[in-house]
Amino acid sequence: MSASPTASAAPLLAARGLHLSHGATPALRGASLTVSAGETVAVTGPSGSGKSSLLHCMSGILRPDSGEVRLDGERLDTLPEERRSALRRTEFGIVFQFGQLVPELTALDNTALPLLLGGARRKEAQETAGAWLERFGVRGQAGLRPGEMSGGQAQRVALARALVTGPRAVFADEPTGALDSLAAEQVMTALVHAVRESGTALLLVTHDARTAAFAEREVTVLDGTVHDPSGRSGPPAAASATGGAAARRTGEDA
C-alpha cells in the first residue's frame, strides 16, 4: 500500500466495533473501518445506514457509545473534547454538503481561519490560504462572502479550508451532493489531486457511484455495519451472521 510518512506500523485511522445511538435510534452497530495514510476511501450505502455517524465518530466529532477509534494507534475517542477538537483542527480537514463556511467572512478569511485559530500570524495565514484558493481555482473569489458565490465555488473554498493546515486526513460528507454533475466533477478532481499530492487520506461519504469512483477503494455501510470487500477492516461485526439480509442490500441510494 502507500508508504506512510510515519515510522509507525499502525494504520492512520482504525475504527473497531463502533456502536452509536441517537437517542433510541441505533445508527452504528459494530462498525469497523481501517484507513491507511494517504489512502482514498469511498463510503457508500443507503440513506440512514449510518455513513455520517461513522464519519462523525472517526473524525472525533462524536463519541461512540462503545468501540474504539485510533489515530496512529492511539485512542482518539477517549480523549477529552478539547483535545479532540485540537486534533480536528491540526490533523483533520472536514467538509460537509454545505453550510460550513462562516457567512460573515470572505473566502480568504474563511480559508485562513483554521491557521489563525492555531496561532498563525495573520499575514502568513492569508498567504497560505490564498495559495490554496489558487489550487482550487477560486483565487478570484477571495474577497467574496459565501452568499456571493455559486455552490461549486463555496465548496472549493470549503475544500481549500479543509486542506490549509496540511491535515493527515480529510473527511468529506456528500461534498458534491448539492452540485450539478459538471461542478461535482471539477470539485472531485481538484480534491483528489490535492490529497494525492500532499499524501492526505480521504474518507469520502457519498451516495453517488460516479463520485465514489474517484476513490481507490469502496466500502458499503448497511444497517450500521461496514462491508469492506478488501477485507482490511475486519468482518462486519453483527451483520455477518445474518448473511443474506444484510448482504442482500448491495448498493447506494437509488
Place this chain on the structure above:
Amino acid sequence: MSTSHVLLGLLAAGPSHGYDLKRRHDERFPQARPLAYGQVYSTLQRMVRDGLAEVEGSESDGGPERTTYRRTEEGARTLHRWLAEVAPPAPFVANEIFTKVVVALLSGADRAGGAGRQGGDDAPAPDPAAYLHAQRAAHMARMRELTAVKTAPGADLSTVLSADYALSHLDADLRWMADAAQRLDALAQEVQAP
C-alpha cells in the same frame, strides 16, 4: 448469455418438454424475443450432446408424443458457474444481469423447497445477492479506471466525453442493481410462485 443457460435454469424445477420450456421462457422474460420452438429443440439436442441434459422419457396425453428432458449434474454445474460469473462491465449489460438474477432464483427454487432433488446438488447454491455484490465491485473497478483516464492531466475533451458516456451507463446499471438488490426477496417470491 445463451439459451442453454436459461433452459438449464427452467429445468431446475424438474424435467420438462420443449414446448413447456418455451412457454415458461416467454412468460418469464416478456421483454425478450419469444423463443422459436426450433431453437428450443436444437438447443436441447446440443445440451444432450454436451452432457448438460438427458432424455427423461416420452409422454403423449392423447396428443403428439413429447420428449421430456432433465438436467444432468454437469448441467447444474455449468449453470452455477455462469450464474457466479461477473459480466464484463461494458455499458448495457443490465439485461444479462437481470436474466442471471431471475435464473438464479428459478434455480434456487427447488433447493428452497427441498423436493425434487436432482443433479448438481453438490454445486454451491446460486446466490443472487452475492452475485450482485461481485458485479457491483466489477462495475466500480471499471468506473475507477474510466475516472482516472478522464481526470488525468492533459486528457482531451473527446476522451473525457467518451469516458463520460461509459460512466453514465455503468452508473445506470449500478442504480438498477441497487434497486434489484433491495427487492430480491419480493422478486424471489414472484419468480418462485408455483
